Amino acid sequence: MKILSIDCSATSASVAVCENEKVVASSFVNVKLTHSETLLPMVENTLLSSKLTLDDIDAFAINNGPGSFTGIRIGISAVKGMAEPYNKPCVAVSTLYSIACMHTNFNGVVCAVMDARCNQVYNAIFKIQNGKIERICEDRAVMLSEVIGELDKFEENIFIAGDGALLFGDYVKNKTNVKISAEPLMYQNAIGVGLAANEMLNRGETVTANELCPFYLRLPQAERELNAKNSRGEK
Numbered sequence: 375m376k377i378l379s380i381d382c383s384a385t386s387a388s389v390a391v392c393e394n395e396k397v398v399a400s401s402f403v404n405v406k407l408t409h410s411e412t413l414l415p416m417v418e419n420t421l422l423s424s425k426l427t428l429d430d431i432d433a434f435a436i437n438n439g440p441g442s443f444t445g446i447r448i449g450i451s452a453v454k455g456m457a458e459p460y461n462k463p464c465v466a467v468s469t470l471y472s473i474a475c476m477h478t479n480f481n482g483v484v485c486a487v488m489d490a491r492c493n494q495v496y497n498a499i500f501k502i503q504n505g506k507i508e509r510i511c512e513d514r515a516v517m518l519s520e521v522i523g524e525l526d527k528f529e530e531n532i533f534i535a536g537d538g539a540l541l542f543g544d545y546v547k548n549k550t551n552v553k554i555s556a557e558p559l560m561y562q563n564a565i566g567v568g569l570a571a572n573e574m575l576n577r578g579e580t581v582t583a584n585e586l587c588p589f590y591l592r593l594p595q596a597e598r599e600l601n602a603k604n605s606r607g608e609k
Contacts, residue, residue: 375575377393377431377432378420378433378434378456379391379434379435379467379564379568381436381469381562381563382413382442382446382449383445384442384445384489384537384561385406386404386537387402387409387445388402388416388565389416390420390563391420391426391568395572400420401416402561409445413448414452428456428460433462433571433580434453434462435466435570438466439589440470440513440515440589440592441496446590447588450588454584457586458584463575464582464586465570466581467571469496470496471507471513472566474486474502474535475507475569476559477502477533479505480533481530482530483502483533484499484535485532485533486499486500486535486536487534487538487539488537489537490515490591494515495518495538495541496515496591497516497538514591522545525552528551532551532552533553533554533555534555535560536560539555
């Protein structure tokens with residue numbers, strides 16, 4: 375089963391082709407270019423490296439949230455455009471779960487975090503044992519301090535990963551069992567999306583291109599500001 379997977383949930387963007395649990399080819403960039411500029415050329419180059427075409431792909435996978443509202447919309451639009459003409463199934467992967475999938479060679483706790491601004495993070499916590507991932511909590515938007523308080527309960531080794539990992543710098547330096555993941559594993563990556571999607575495909579957890587949609591833990595900033603303005607009775 376060949377899967378083309380995409381992540382553009384934050385500043386970085388990546389594309390991978392996975393076959394079962396094998397990574398056939400991947401591309402990753404972390405530069406200040408918009409995903410609308412980088413994503414489709416990365417898809418083209420990754421397929422070229424794999425000696426595959428879109429017709430050879432069996433399923434398409436995307437981190438559908440949480441994450442950047444704009445980035446997720448761009449990624450989902452791209453997947454819809456590729457999958458629909460070929461009537462291929464799609465897999466909507468939790469961004470936070472895909473981060474945990476990059477750490478299955480470790481035993482311990484993975485604290486997946488994304489910077490949600492204003493001292494908040496998108497977060498989920500997972501336990502990994504012998505390659506198996508157990509979800510400890512659902513994806514959520516919480517204060518950074520709340521996550522730190524919860525991590526104090528674990529005695530296992532803890533790996534903090536995701537684009538919000540560096541926010542934990544002051545906390546990590548005082549803890550012997552807590553580490554920030556090395557940079558190749560820290561950021562969201564389409565490889566993790568592909569590994570998660572392979573599991574989900576085996577369980578039949580797919581959607582059509584038409585059914586694929588974003589998963590947001592918070593309303594977009596413009597909508598939040600409008601709601602706040604309306605609640606104050608402003609025009």
